[in-house]
Amino acid sequence: MSLIVNFLTNPQAADFVQNSTCQVLSEGCLKAVGRPTFTLLDKTATKEERKYSATKELLYQSFSMAAFFALIFPIKRNTFKLLKFFPQLKNCDVINAKTAKEYQEKLKQVTDKTMLTKIKGANELMSIIASGIILAVVTPQIVTRLVHPIMNKLSPDETKNKLDKKA
Numbered sequence: 001m002s003l004i005v006n007f008l009t010n011p012q013a014a015d016f017v018q019n020s021t022c023q024v025l026s027e028g029c030l031k032a033v034g035r036p037t038f039t040l041l042d043k044t045a046t047k048e049e050r051k052y053s054a055t056k057e058l059l060y061q062s063f064s065m066a067a068f069f070a071l072i073f074p075i076k077r078n079t080f081k082l083l084k085f086f087p088q089l090k091n092c093d094v095i096n097a098k099t100a101k102e103y104q105e106k107l108k109q110v111t112d113k114t115m116l117t118k119i120k121g122a123n124e125l126m127s128i129i130a131s132g133i134i135l136a137v138v139t140p141q142i143v144t145r146l147v148h149p150i151m152n153k154l155s156p157d158e159t160k161n162k163l164d165k166k167a
Contacts (some may be wrong), residue, residue: 020128021072024135028068032061056151063143064135071134072127079126086122094119 007013016022036054045053080103083095092115097103110116 018124020124020131021069021076024068024072024131025065028061028065032058032065035061052151052155055154056147059147059150060143063146064139067139067142068131068134071138072131075130075134076123076127079123079130082126083119083122086118088118089115089122092119 036058039054039057040050042050077100080094080097080100083089083092086095089095092110094103094106094110097106107116107119110119
């Protein structure tokens with residue numbers, strides 16, 4: 001029991017839970033495993049329909065996570081450049097950073113806890129907005145163009161045509 005309590009009260013666990021990228025990772029993993037599993041367990045569809053749907057869902061979720069992480073890390077490295085648009089941070093030297101390395105160095109020098117919280121909050125807000133745009137707009141466009149050709153090659157024409165008409 002103390003092992004669980006120690007884990008839950010650990011500062012790194014709290015940082016993990018509060019990080020939007022880690023939340024997307026955990027949700028994406030659950031979707032990549034859970035959705036195909038529940039699709040395969042659904043007895044109202046035929047075995048071929050379940051296999052087709054589960055494979056398509058697994059590919060879609062896996063490609064979505066890969067696309068998300070390919071896009072989010074370059075964006076997160078550069079969100080500090082947008083801090084100058086937050087009026088609460090106008091008196092902070094951190095917003096004048098030119099590179100990610102310089103930003104990290106200046107961030108370490110911030111001694112005011114309130115200002116540090118504002119900076120981290122602004123960065124996380126921008127990360128959440130970027131995540132939303134990536135997951136709702138960009139990723140579906142990329143993944144749809146990848147999954148359909150793969151599914152066309154994996155499934156026989158009759159099954160594919162029958163399933164696509166149902167959807």
